[in-house]
Amino acid sequence: MADIDARSVARFVEDTAHAAMPHRLYTLIFPMDRPNGKVLLGMKKRGFGQGKLNGFGGKVEPSESVEQGAIRELAEESGLRATRVENCGLLLFYFEDNPVAMEVHVFMAHEYSGKPAETEEMRPEWFDIDNMPFSQMWADDKCWWPLARNGRSFVGRFWFKADQVTITRQALTPVDSLDFARNARNIS
Numbered sequence: 224m225a226d227i228d229a230r231s232v233a234r235f236v237e238d239t240a241h242a243a244m245p246h247r248l249y250t251l252i253f254p255m256d257r258p259n260g261k262v263l264l265g266m267k268k269r270g271f272g273q274g275k276l277n278g279f280g281g282k283v284e285p286s287e288s289v290e291q292g293a294i295r296e297l298a299e300e301s302g303l304r305a306t307r308v309e310n311c312g313l314l315l316f317y318f319e320d321n322p323v324a325m326e327v328h329v330f331m332a333h334e335y336s337g338k339p340a341e342t343e344e345m346r347p348e349w350f351d352i353d354n355m356p357f358s359q360m361w362a363d364d365k366c367w368w369p370l371a372r373n374g375r376s377f378v379g380r381f382w383f384k385a386d387q388v389t390i391t392r393q394a395l396t397p398v399d400s401l402d403f404a405r406n407a408r409n410i411s
């Protein structure tokens with residue numbers, strides 16, 4: 224399975240047992256409009272998380288860094304071309320029925336060009352950063368969004384039931400730096 228990564232950075236923040244799990248790398252990126260207090264979310268129209276509002280993102284390709292992957296997914300799913308992005312978080316998700324951990328690298332896009340456009344995968348819409356539609360988002364989002372919104376970096380770990388709704392355990396820590404995560408990359 225080429226897209227399961229041996230160079231996951233999760234081992235920096237996990238205990239030995241979890242670090243031994245295979246990890247699949249993902250990105251999640253939020254275009255920010257700080258002057259107007261807005262963030263662009265997308266209604267996921269298909270696939271994993273269908274029917275939920277979320278940032279943009281997806282699987283990291285073997286040939287790219289996580290930052291390149293975030294920029295590519297944003298362009299593919301929203302039409303925006305990001306020119307300044309910031310890595311703001313690392314999220315690890317463990318689902319009780321899945322032996323593969325999800326390692327999600329979270330970014331904010333501070334500068335970008337183009338206008339948001341609906342794509343086959345996402346319907347973009349601006350939301351108030353202080354009035355997020357958490358009831359329509361993944362259950363973990365309301366836990367870490369306040370840190371992201373305030374410009375804090377974070378590492379979060381969430382254990383989900385197979386229903387993809389219930390969180391049975393969580394650990395969320397603000398961190399000074401995510402430099403250790405910069406070189407995360409899939410191997411081909």
Ligand SMILES: CNc1ncnc2c1ncn2[C@@H]1O[C@H](COP(=O)(O)OP(=O)(O)OP(=O)(O)O)[C@@H](O)[C@H]1O
Binds near residue numbers: 249250280281
């Ligand atoms: C469990 N709690 C969660 N909380 C917040 N965000 C979550 C999430 N779980 C997954 N996500 C995000 O959902 C996208 C899935 O990506 P996904 O559609 O599977 O990837 P990709 O676009 O490559 O799909 P295709 O293979 O082309 O269909 C990706 O941004 C990933 O970070």
